[in-house]
Amino acid sequence: MIDKDCDVNTVTESREVTTIVYTFDGRKVTKVTTTVTETRDRTALKKECPFKPKPTGTSTYSLDGTKLTISAPKGIAPANAEWQYVLDGRNVDVGTLTLDKGSHQLVLYVDGKRVDYDVVRVSVWATKPSGTIIDWMKYWRGFSRR
Structure with missing residues (x-):
């Protein structure tokens, strides 16, 4: 449906961010994936x-x-x-x-x-x-x- 009244002020989006953490105990490499949520303001x-x-x-x-x-x-x-x-x-x-x-x-x-x-x-x-x-x-x- 079309937002005819344009009454949606914010848009929330989630994305996964992968961070690679290097540790120095041997050759261990840790890969951490987190989810980041952003809210964009559409008031303007x-x-x-x-x-x-x-x-x-x-x-x-x-x-x-x-x-x-x-x-x-x-x-x-x-x-x-x-x-x-x-x-x-x-x-x-x-x-x-x-x-x-x-x-x-x-x-x-x-x-x-x-x-x-x-x-x-x-x-x-x-x-x-x-x-x-x-x-x-x-x-x-x-x-x-x-």
Whole structure:
């Protein structure tokens, strides 16, 4: 399910850390594995989530796991849109992008693998025929991991 209200302030993740301890009683080597739990604060993201589309026309979007579908406002040519995706602070290349009658439908891939993610920032710009860049839509949206 999508975190529509962006009401998740913290994300807790656990990982195993392996420490190799060398002792000097003979040739003994001790391998210790511990579990470390980290909690990341998402309060800063919550303050900006979600952005509303700017009034440049009627624009709709639907989010489903790793798929984002956006229908473009009238007067903006989808083929002229520039897309930027930021995932966990890193720019992400879009591995699959199809355009179909005024809507963008895409799936995110990183290193050739489909991405399951919890936060993605999508910034969209479009260009008018005159060359003027329109700030079409910016928003944060939360995703749950699958």
